[in-house]
Amino acid sequence: EGAVYGHLPWPCQVMVLLNPHSGAGQALHLFKTQVQPMLTEANIAFSMFITEKHRHAWELVREENLSRWDALVTMAGDGLLYEVINGLMERPDWETAIQKPLCILPAGSGNAIAASLNYYAAKICLLKEELLMSCTYFLCKGLHAPMDLVSLRTASGKRLFSFLSFSWGFVSDVDITSERYRKLGRARFTLGTLQLLTTLHVYKGRLSYLPAEEPSSMSSQGEHSRLSAQNAKQVSLCNGKPVPSHPQQGCALEDPLLVPFDQPLPKDWMVVPEEEFVSIVCIYQSHLGTDLLLAPQAKLYNDAIHLFYMTAGVSRMGMIKFFMALEKGAHLTLNCPYLHYVPVKAFRLEPFTLKGDMTVDGEVLACEPVQGQIHRRISHIITG
Template sequence: MDPKIAESDPPSYRNGITKVLQYGEFTATGNRKVRYAVSLTERDLTIQKITSTPVGRSKVVFNLRDCVGCRAFSADDNADAGAYFSVYFYPFKRRWMSSGVARQRVEQCFRVALFQDPRANLEEAEKWAGTIRESSVRQQHLRNRVLYSEVHRPCSVMLLVNPHSGKGQALSLFTGHVQRMLNEAGVPHTLVITERQNHARELVREADLSKWGALVIMSGDGLLFEVVNGLMEREDWEKAIQTPLGILPGGSGNALAASIHHYSGAQPVSSEELLVSCGFLLCKGLVSRMDLASVHLGSSPSNPTRLFSFLSLAWGFVADVDVESEKYRHVGAARFTMGTLVRLASLRVYKGRLAYLPVDEVDGEEDGQSPVSLEEMTSISPQHQPPSSAFCSSTLLCRPLKDSPCQNAAHHTFRNSNNAFKGKKREPMSANATLTGPPDSLLVPLDQPVPSDWVVVPEEDYVLMLAMYQSHLAKDLYVAPDSTLDDGLIHLIYVRAGISRMALLRLFLAMEKGTHLANNCPHLVYTRVRALRLEPYSSKGVITVDGEVVEYGPVQAQVHGGIARLITR
């Protein structure tokens, strides 16, 4: 390459209305006869192939919002005086044999050979890498209305993996997809492989959280359930629960991962594409508030125990399918389809009493004082995109900028798998008897009547009761279309007995697209509440919290708005 050409001024000071920050001409890594003109603005990286005639020029533009990182490095060959910088993008691209789009990896690498001195070339490559990283971060936060000066940069990430979740492929998915993404983004991480049930819960309960910028879970929703409750059992729970949490789908249901992907505004995707999407969000590192629900349960209502939930509380059909489909775990997410068909063939009915505290006002409209079926509602929007203001608290996770101590940090791996828990039998999850955490001002003891401002549903037979705080119950079950991460609401759905098997099947098929609330099913009731109580009268049954089996008996819950932190967009 001619150094005079490479060091020439940019062809224009402004690209449209955006200032050109850097301009240079470099060769391709595989063929030094191929040259590219590279132009960096505050928003884009433009790459144009240079040929002998203008007709032969080809140009591609990458949005910096899709960039996860950039690194500079010297040549492996000591005889090569050039240096290199690689930029890593995950833009949306059309999927093969599909009309949808998903994030796909694109790497752009350039050789810098402006000088005879290898150190000078490396300095130039590092200058490009640093400016690209800074511009990517700044563009992201300007878009999300976050001041760049307010961004925090914690460094190390503890990444907990359950090697037996889903089809037992979580570890291979990590090494095949996530590890490379984290390295590209410069996110130092320590891998911890869980050995048994409640291993993660015990670990985070005792951990020195000052060493960690975030706790990331790669598993199904069960491992995050352990982590949340481990944090809430600490004496410093109020500070501990604000540790940013990340979720990477490695299980069967992957409900929270599907919800995060949905909140980002992206189209539904397949399993590995969902992993790439969540990995991208993790690398970008925006942190939002997330609601938790405090759940009281126990066969002795006068002495309840408490745990914390980030996803759902279920009784009846949904809980039955979740637990009974464990035998089909080897088929992955299809286990829920198989479990649903089996349970439909022998539909159960449960007797109990349900009560709840309705939301006083939602979206400017008064909430009714009694439940109504969907056929009685005049209009329901099956689709709802959360407003940008839902993400009211954003920080940055481990973005390695120039002179950042994270930039050259080592990546460590700890593996603990001698006595791995295989999850063959699901025991009821233990609850926290010390009742740490925020006070539940809306609840009274389980052995006392609910307050007078609660709605008490007359005793009747139910097929299912489901309380949701996120949009998805599984990757393909869009149960609460109006839900957002921190809306401070419990989205309560229950189905009365009398519904036919075919109608119930249609209901679940409609949940795949979130249109079930507009199906006018007379047996389906949906309402938004702040707290609820369920008193099962049937002697046998299953109650799950975040998909985990808990002690069967009276249960009540109250939502606590935005007390946790989740890495999302």
């Protein structure tokens, strides 16, 4: 697979996309006072693009002459990087465009990828301006590494690329309902969590996945706790090989592990026996939020989707304990019988009722059947 790390040229020229409304609305001020002096000193020239609306970064990057830039930098929360990645993947030259080094300077309320990068580099948790300083320092050093992406397809034909997480139920509700507390920055998630705990909703649907390891060697969960797709009553036997041809929208990158929604799952897939969930989260980096260490075992490119699901029946106290343990990444040691974890290569979620919104990298996606698979090392990100 060849060498995986690379370096920015020096001196270099970067495109900075900044969302002035990220987090508590301080991004531009923080850039001028904290980031700019460091870039000047490191001989990194930049051109600033301030986003004016939702999806602006997506459109800018899709049309941009990328040969002008050595890296694309976002100064925002995770949402803006999500737009940049999707803009790149919608280009006719996506295969080379997605190799452009990306960089995140955290200024949002959800800074999960910045927290993850910092965790891989130093195993410590930094907040706010310290996290920003650390990431700016990564940019000054110019080292980049490959990053996995997950290709998502929805039943209605949407094709999206995600670098961080996909969620439904409690976790995505927190992200969405806490929007109104945006001015509080990171505290909006805490408040949102407490508010939603007063009524724990149940989300019904069928969850299936392709395990990352052979089922026999799976240790975290016994094989007995789930049915293979072959044996599941609801799923008819698969008669053929995966068919990667979906009604094509945008990017031509194929998903060889996925079959169209109207076809039965390949026989090496598993179907989760439970159909009532409090929350389902697929995460491919360590952090779900600045101080939410959901997947301590994750790496930038370990070719795995970490699938967590909380089944119905968990008490409010159980949820509080779970969230408290998340800060240290100790939730699996709680041995909570409702919390399940399994590393997978691909998943499919078919909601029975279109209840609640889903989120992809913290951005809203209307509820519908979704499936996705991991793509190893297809993007590159500035790291420590």
